[in-house]
Amino acid sequence: xxxxxxxxxxxxxxxxxxxxxxxxxxxxxxxxxxxxxxxxxxxxxxxxxxxxxxxxxxxxxxxxxxxxxxxxxxxxxxxxxxxxxxxxxxxxxxxxxxxxxxxxxxxxxxxxxxxxxxxxxxxxxxxxxxxxxxxxxxxxxxxxxxxxxxxxxxxxxxxxxxxxxxxxxxxxxxxxxxxxxxxxxxxxxxxxxxxxxxxxxxxxxxxxxxxxxxxxxxxxxxxxxxxxxxxxxxxxxxxxxxxxxxxxxxxxxxxxxxxxxxxxxxxxxxxxxxxxxxxxxxxxxxxxxxxxxxxxxxxxxxxxxxxxxxxxxxxxxxxxxxxxxxxxxxxxxxxxxxxxxxxxxxxxxxxxxxxxxxxxxxxxxxxxxxxxxxxxxxxxxxxxxxxxxxxxxxxxxxxxxxxxxxxxxxxxxxxxxxxxxxxxxxxxxxxxxxxxxxxxxxxxxxxxxxxxxx
Numbered sequence: 001x002x003x004x005x006x007x008x009x010x011x012x013x014x015x016x017x018x019x020x021x022x023x024x025x026x027x028x029x030x031x032x033x034x035x036x037x038x039x040x041x042x043x044x045x046x047x048x049x050x051x052x053x054x055x056x057x058x059x060x061x062x063x064x065x066x067x068x069x070x071x072x073x074x075x076x077x078x079x080x081x082x083x084x085x086x087x088x089x090x091x092x093x094x095x096x097x098x099x100x101x102x103x104x105x106x107x108x109x110x111x112x113x114x115x116x117x118x119x120x121x122x123x124x125x126x127x128x129x130x131x132x133x134x135x136x137x138x139x140x141x142x143x144x145x146x147x148x149x150x151x152x153x154x155x156x157x158x159x160x161x162x163x164x165x166x167x168x169x170x171x172x173x174x175x176x177x178x179x180x181x182x183x184x185x186x187x188x189x190x191x192x193x194x195x196x197x198x199x200x201x202x203x204x205x206x207x208x209x210x211x212x213x214x215x216x217x218x219x220x221x222x223x224x225x226x227x228x229x230x231x232x233x234x235x236x237x238x239x240x241x242x243x244x245x246x247x248x249x250x251x252x253x254x255x256x257x258x259x260x261x262x263x264x265x266x267x268x269x270x271x272x273x274x275x276x277x278x279x280x281x282x283x284x285x286x287x288x289x290x291x292x293x294x295x296x297x298x299x300x301x302x303x304x305x306x307x308x309x310x311x312x313x314x315x316x317x318x319x320x321x322x323x324x325x326x327x328x329x330x331x332x333x334x335x336x337x338x339x340x341x342x343x344x345x346x347x348x349x350x351x352x353x354x355x356x357x358x359x360x361x362x363x364x365x366x367x368x369x370x371x372x373x374x375x376x377x378x379x380x381x382x383x384x385x386x387x388x389x390x391x392x393x394x395x396x397x398x399x400x401x402x403x404x405x406x407x408x409x410x411x412x413x414x415x416x417x418x419x420x421x422x423x424x425x426x427x428x429x430x431x432x433x434x435x436x437x438x439x440x441x442x443x444x445x446x447x448x449x450x451x452x453x454x
Contacts, residue, residue: 016200023192031184035174042171050146050168051101057083057163058105058117058150065154073154076161087149087160097151105150120147120162202230206237212432213241219432259296266293310348314454317345317381321372324356333364339373343381344454347431352451355427355435356385358420359447363387367444379453386446391439400437401425 011017061084064072076086097116105115146167151160174180205222212219221238224231270289276282318340328335345352356372363370367387374383392400403422421437424447428435433451440446 015203016196019199020189020192020196023195024188027188027192028185031188032175035184039171039174046168046171051104053165053168054101054117054148054163055104055108057165058115058148059108061150061161061163062115062152065152065159069154073159083164085162085164087162101148115150115152117148117150120149202226202234206234209234209237213244262296310350312346312348314344314346315349315352317341317343317374317383317451320349320352321356321374321383324353324360325370325372328360328364328370334369335360335364335372336370337372339375341374341376341381343374343376345381345451346454347433347451351427351430352433355424355431355433355449356383358424358427359385359449362420362424363389363445363447377450381451381453383449383451384446385449386440386444388444391443391445392437397437397439401435 012021061072061076061081064075064081072081073086075081076084079085097118101117102115105117145164148163148165149160150163151158153159209219209222219241221241222234224234224238226234266289270286273282273285273289276285318337321340322337325335325337360370360372363385364387367389369388371386372383373386374381376382401421403419425435428449431451433449436448436450438446438448
């Protein structure tokens with residue numbers, strides 16, 4: 001339950017979630033508003049039809065009184081006229097005449113005395129009426145009547161006629177129908193989620209491209225598709241990538257030029273140092289110069305580690321790992337490839353080889369041996385290089401990939417420049433992989449390289 005709630009909280013805090021929430025609220029407000037307006041229209045149409053029925057019944061009675069006054073009065077008194085009967089004139093039935101119906105009736109009837117219509121009080125409907133005395137089949141509800149009173153004047157005498165019409169059921173309210181509202185809410189949420197995901201799709205593409213660029217300086221450009229403003233943003237991002245790559249390549253060229261230009265004076269300096277007569281001093285000076293040349297070479301290798309023009313290709317990972325283990329074993333090192341995975345990966349072969357070779361060299365130098373293994377993990381392949389040395393302290397693990405940082409004295413033989421792991425991580429980034437270090441539970445240090453399957 002907690003992971004589900006955590007995912008919902010993360011989604012609500014994302015741009016997609018906020019857009020979906022705003023859209024859902026807006027759609028619900030618009031839908032409910034439209035329903036209320038439509039319901040008012042339906043209710044108005046219902047009232048118009050009801051009034052038309054009352055007017056039609058009143059006009060029928062008035063027409064009968066006009067054609068045959070005495071016969072119609074007898075029929076009204078005896079209850080032989082279905083849907084209408086005469087009300088005792090001693091009562092006061094028209095307490096609150098309906099002005100709208102009265103005006104409609106006055107406009108549509110023949111000229112004569114004024115006629116008024118009002119809703120009937122309960123007492124006026126308690127009259128024997130053939131409409132109410134019809135036989136009913138078992139299980140059928142009794143007929144509910146809608147009673148109205150019509151007052152008119154006939155030969156100078158006031159008449160009050162009750163109009164008994166079958167009651168029309170009012171149209172049901174959509175806003176109180178739970179199933180209908182549930183369908184509206186579900187449709188609003190589904191539509192808002194679809195629109196939100198479509199709206200944020202370019203942002204997700206840009207985020208994925210930024211992540212790929214952070215892992216590899218030679219990441220592929222983003223496909224510039226979509227609306228105009230989105231294409232402009234993606235084009236700007238691609239331009240930024242190209243300028244960063246150009247800057248790093250220029251830096252590498254400058255360092256290579258400096259290294260090349262320094263070789264000549266350093267070589268002359270070495271020749272002159274050989275002429276020093278004091279042998280101990282000469283040996284120390286030559287050793288310092290050799291260390292300077294080695295550091296300059298490794299620094300140039302570090303600068304070049306993140307810049308690769310090598311093409312991507314699909315390789316058999318087991319073959320690469322087996323070859324690295326065999327090459328190290330030929331030089332007498334205790335390196336074994338213990339677990340193949342049978343997978344292919346799409347990488348830059350030289351970058352992968354340099355990365356794994358540096359990891360194996362580091363394990364041999366500080367742990368005395370190296371065990372290489374590979375396994376599948378979903379859409380990735382995990383390669384581990386483990387030694388059985390003393391491992392690293394937690395503080396040193398946090399800075400193990402920093403350039404020119406040496407491991408603890410417990411893992412250091414006293415040589416090296418401290419950039420082997422830095423170059424390994426740079427080569428891993430160049431192929432879109434992730435490199436991590438951790439102390440193994442049973443001793444030693446374990447490097448984990450996570451690669452994507454081909």
